[in-house]
Amino acid sequence: MSSDVPRGDALFEYAPAPESRDVVDIKPAYGLFIGGEWVDGSSETRSKTIDPSTEEPLAEVVWADAADVDRAVAAARKAHDEVWGPMPGRERAKYLYRLARLIQERSRELAVLESIDNGKPIRESRDVDLPLVAAHFFYHAGWADKLEYAGYGPDPRPLGVAAQVIPWNFPLLMLAWKIAPALACGNTVVLKPAETTPLTALAFAELCRQADLPPGVVNIVTGAGETGRLLVEHPGVDKVAFTGSTEVGKQIARAVAGTAKRLTLELGGKAANIVFDDAPLDQAVEGIVNGIFFNQGHVCCAGSRLLVQETVAEEVLDRLKVRMATLRVGDPLDKNTDIGAINSAAQLERIRALSEIGEREGAERWSPPCELPSRGFWFAPTVFTGVAQSHRIAREEIFGPVLSVLTFRTPAEAVEKANNTPYGLSAGVWTEKGSRILWTAQRLRAGVVWANTFNKFDPAAPFGGYRESGFGREGGRHGLGAYLAGAQR
Template sequence: MSSSPTENPWEYAPAPESRDIANLKPSYRMFVDGEFVEGNGAGLKTINPATEEVLAEVSTADSSDVDTAVRAARRAQEKVWRKMPGTERAKYIFRIARMIAERSRELAVLESLDNGKPIKESRDSDIPTAAAHFFYHAGWADKLDYAGLGPDPRPLGVAGQIIPWNFPLLMAAWKIAPALACGNTVVLKPAETTPLTALVLAEICQQAELPPGVLNILPGDGTVGSELVAHGGLDKVAFTGSTEVGKLIQRTLAGTGRRLTLELGGKAANVVFDDAPIDQAVEGIVNGIFFNQGHVCCAGSRLLVQESVAEEVLHKLRARIATLRLGDPLDKNTDIGAINSAEQLAKIRELTAAGDTEGASRWTSPCPLPDKGFFFAPTVFADVQQSMRIAREEIFGPVLSVLTFRTPDEAVTKANNTPYGLSAGIWTDKGSRILWLANRMRAGVVWANTFNRFDPTAPFGGYQESGFGREGGRAGLEAYLDD
């Protein structure tokens, strides 16, 4: 069955998930030393980006709260957690994993309300993967001697961790689980716009009877993160977020002797050769850039297509994008949810306007936009030149820039023509070409005939302005162990 880019042959009746499942509270407090307490900060109101309604009031931290949390983490680390046998630490981490899995539906709905992502992504990807990280690292807690990281692996101490708003619970699990497995304690600063699932995770940890002070969670804006990074009581900082903030953190920690890992921005190349399975590649392209509204640091935001198939790929791609359903994140049929904030929406609009000004050919999905909320229709720019802002800057939204190439060498040159280096994708029928290209691409993760596949057993991280260090897998343990 064929369709034009303006037709949508797939129409579904609404299938909304109940927001009552989220057990949303009118207010949330920060979590320090095993208790929920009022912070000394000004507080914030977290909103639903799909409706612009206030979801809850959240207590926030100030510098004194940061100091209290770091001191609590230090006491717990030295007196309890580092002395506890790995087999016992594993029991706590496994219990947390079980509770996340048991409350997965509640967490998924809360994540979609607070973040704006489609419920099917929260339900099928984010929450199960968050639980998987705790399950996986629970298995490492008593096996660190066999990880190949030295004869006597020891924890660093207290880790300060700052996570972004695009995968709130998953990024929390991504960082907390290996830190705890290695015997460290944690002070976590969730993103200002998405603090709710991190605070419910604190509730889960409390119910799991995690010793007080092992995990502390401090909501707030960027000033709380700055206070945390600058605190002399930390042994390690882990940050996921923008390259600009990552550079500021690196300057702050330079010369202090404290460990640092950074997972920053990206401008991934998704390379499609003329022998690729086109229909499969189109699905991979859509998943690579429109998953989570493009709020993905490793999103395949630069599509490099071999000239001989570029017209066919673009035609099929536009037809497929036209079928994507944009709207209520709690509708199980929604493919594209809300942009996380008004600030992010403004940034997307600024960069797409630059694409128009610089002469790229813009195509936007004909899908209708809701009257309320922060929404941006899936957009594809063709005739893109590498000097354009849309080809060089991270848009962090549902916007794809399409470039073409003629030879594999040209594909490598264009793919690597970026200050970033987090991920890449290759679509071809030839295994030898996959290996040849993967060895030449400056990217921490290279997917072959797929995109956006993650597993807690596999390390993830980047090069250049995409940061340094690895998270996940055996390699990810190294960042939380002393030499």
């Protein structure tokens, strides 16, 4: 019953509990990290990365041009051919363990930096992003000297130089997903962080120096889409790994067509989160909230389509609204914050536009009473009911805290609706019945299926999509295949 929905002023008042910014040291400007050194870059183009919760500038970064990308690829090639490729796996392993330890030691600082640059709540950067970053390096360190056991033949070899382009939603975690397996397999990398969130990648460059990582093994070039294009199209790279939008993924797939470059893509999603009538509803509601509001919904595998069985739809929605009314939106560095800032003005505009289209197309929009800060980029947690499969908010990735609710009557209908998307990255299933979980999971065309949980990640578990969510897997034994010669994937 919607009359149970508490009003905003019924919430407990919490005193602000901000994490201190003093632990981070942001320089006014950064160069490029090439061949183990900070270099100015030949490009004249620069931009300022901002704190999305205040719109205040944080630091100036270079947009690397063709000459800069050339230098970075050359440095990576030299490091691969002369040092990193020939190095015994067990020595590479020890470098990666060093990086894992350095990340663990400086995790608080990196978490604060991530929240400042990205806008995500400190609770998430501290408790999710950073522990996973360290775990990814730790896990892949262990593979570096065991590659012959990974199922890719007795003597798997690296590919060479990997060009890696990562998004802004999990800046350091995506860096870890890219760099850790590449290095473990003996490749060297040139990585481009997103233009709105370069700071943790630049901090990582410093960790590479502290670890005495041989120069050129990791190179970081900052910039926007053009820098990324120059990097993936550079003839000197052997492997391209991209995480980002499906649109750009397709451009990259076209660009590498006809070359010898190997490609893995981790792209968009429109995941169905299926709640059956026998689901534990309180847990399911927590899972729905986690599925769509985690990281402001800036998650490619977000559970952005809630498919709920008709008989429990009303009850689930009532409980969901009660729960949504307790979400705290605000200062990313406040330890009580559940939903932080939207990463950029452009992304906020896209979320607003799609939400308005949702209303125009006839879906019913609801948000809890929610006071948003006057500066910065914010969007209240939002749910659309009465959504049809033809609505754009049911088909397109919004990449924000916006949930579209659809209903179904039978398991077969749930599966059909869940699969009615060009994407196929993830899905959720909520039911107490084990056989139904497995029946549903077998039929879902998605690379990750969470049952009675959502948004769980582990370096030991392969992650990646079906269809237009990309190809290739990251993590686990399967993820190594993306960076080894002779392996299929």
